[in-house]
Each structure stands twice: as structure tokens, then as C-alpha cells.
Amino acid sequence: MVQNLSDALQAAKTDRKVLSKHIIWESGVSKSQFYRIIKGEESPSAETKQKISEALRIDTERFDALFAGSKPNDETSDNFPDRLNKWRRPILALSVVIVGAGLLMAFGSGDRGGVAETRVITEHEDSTLFIEDVTIPDGTSIPINTKFVKTWRVKNSGKLVWKDRYLQRMTPASSLLCASPSRVPIPETQPGETIDISVTFTTPYLPGSCRTDWKTTDKDGNVYFPDMHGLYSIVVVTAE
Numbered sequence: 648m649v650q651n652l653s654d655a656l657q658a659a660k661t662d663r664k665v666l667s668k669h670i671i672w673e674s675g676v677s678k679s680q681f682y683r684i685i686k687g688e689e690s691p692s693a694e695t696k697q698k699i700s701e702a703l704r705i706d707t708e709r710f711d712a713l714f715a716g717s718k719p720n721d722e723t724s725d726n727f728p729d730r731l732n733k734w735r736r737p738i739l740a741l742s743v744v745i746v747g748a749g750l751l752m753a754f755g756s757g758d759r760g761g762v763a764e765t766r767v768i769t770e771h772e773d774s775t776l777f778i779e780d781v782t783i784p785d786g787t788s789i790p791i792n793t794k795f796v797k798t799w800r801v802k803n804s805g806k807l808v809w810k811d812r813y814l815q816r817m818t819p820a821s822s823l824l825c826a827s828p829s830r831v832p833i834p835e836t837q838p839g840e841t842i843d844i845s846v847t848f849t850t851p852y853l854p855g856s857c858r859t860d861w862k863t864t865d866k867d868g869n870v871y872f873p874d875m876h877g878l879y880s881i882v883v884v885t886a887e
Contacts, residue, residue, distance in 0.1 A: 670703065672876065680874070687714055791887060809833060815868060816829050850882070
């Protein structure tokens with residue numbers, strides 16, 4: 648019995664035979680924001696509600712009913728500590744914004760010691776959609792010191808042409824993680840077009856778990872889609 652959005656998410660994953668990350672990508676929000684909405688902790692905009700509803704295969708009226716059932720039970724509680732905790736989060740967020748603004752003022756000009764400045768690039772009509780892992784599904788076992796090619800399939804779901812863009816590694820290089828190029832070019836992609844993006848990896852010399860995260864950037868490393876969950880690869884590195 649589907650009683651809240653968490654139940655609807657599990658039902659959608661089962662019916663569609665997809666992972667949570669597929670639904671999050673279709674929703675067009677970050678992973679953390681998605682789960683805040685699913686848990687009833689944050690009310691979505693009309694556009695986001697529509698996208699999540701489509702991803703969950705429900706209509707918006709059903710979404711509203713399930714969202715009401717997702718809200719924490721303590722929302723109407725008179726317990727003072729609980730209500731105090733609800734105020735701490737926005738106050739903490741405001742503090743982060745103020746500190747961040749101070750840092751921007753302090754470092755917004757002058758010599759950066761050779762560190763390239765990066766920024767986010769937001770275009771209202773720019774959008775991307777993850778389709779599937781073409782090769783090396785998450786959790787694949789691969790021996791140490793082995794090359795493999797990971798391929799993701801994505802769609803230009805917006806109205807802008809993708810040109811001079813790159814898939815850039817966000818995970819720092821380490822001898823304990825899979826080695827790879829720092830970035831690979833994304834082919835020019837028309838709106839509505841689906842493409843495959845591949846990265847060649849080499850597993851490390853020790854067994855373990857290897858995850859790398861990737862984001863779309865321009866040639867200077869400025870990030871597109873900053874609020875969306877990026878592409879990633881997770882493999883299990885085994886002994887020979």
C-alpha cells in the first residue's frame with residue numbers, strides 16, 4: 648500500500664526496474680534536495696513537483712496526497728527541543744551564506760597563487776538527463792591493475808546545443824583509486840539528442856572499492872548543472 652512518497656519511490660523503482668539515481672536525474676534536482684522532498688521536509692516548486700511526479704509515474708494530485716503523508720510526525724508537536732531544531736537549520740544555512748559571502752569578498756580579486764577560479768554556469772533552457780550505464784554497471788568486480796572503459800548514456804533534454812563541453816573528474820587522484828584522465832570531451836550535442844560518453848580507467852594495485860564522480864564543465868572547468876547529481880562510477884577492485 649503506497650502511503651507516502653517513499654513508498655511511491657520504491658514502487659516506481661520496482662515497476663520501472665531502475666535505480667534511485669535514474670529517478671533523481673529525471674527529477675532535475677540534487678540528491679539531497681530530492682530526498683528532502685520525498686521525506687516531506689521541503690515543498691517543491693510546481694516545476695519540480697511535475698518532474699518528480701512524472702518520474703514516479705503518478706499525477707500531481709496523487710503527489711500532493713502522498714507528500715502530506717510524508718511529512719514528519721513531529722511537525723505538529725509542541726516539544727520545544729524539536730521545534731528549536733527546526734529553526735537551527737535555516738539559521739545555520741544563513742550563517743553559511745554570510746561566511747561564503749565574506750570569503751568571496753576576501754578572495755574575489757587579486758592574485759590567486761595560480762589556482763584557477765571556477766564558477767557555475769546556469770542557463771534556464773539547459774538541461775541533461777541520465778539514461779543508463781552502457782558498460783560496467785555499478786558494483787562490477789574488476790581485478791587490480793586492469794584497464795576498463797566506463798560508458799554512460801545521457802540525453803540533451805534542454806533547448807541549447809552542447810558545444811565545447813567536457814566531462815570532468817571531481818574526485819581527486821589517488822593511488823588507492825581508479826586512475827583516469829582528468830576530463831574527456833563531450834561531443835557536440837543537439838537538443839533532444841542522446842549520446843554516449845566514455846572514460847578509460849585503470850584499477851589500483853590494491854583491492855577495495857573505487858568510486859569517481861564527474862561533472863559537465865566548460866574548457867575552463869566551470870560547472871554546468873551544479874544542483875544536479877553528477878555521473879559516477881563504482882567498481883569493486885579484486886585481487887588477481
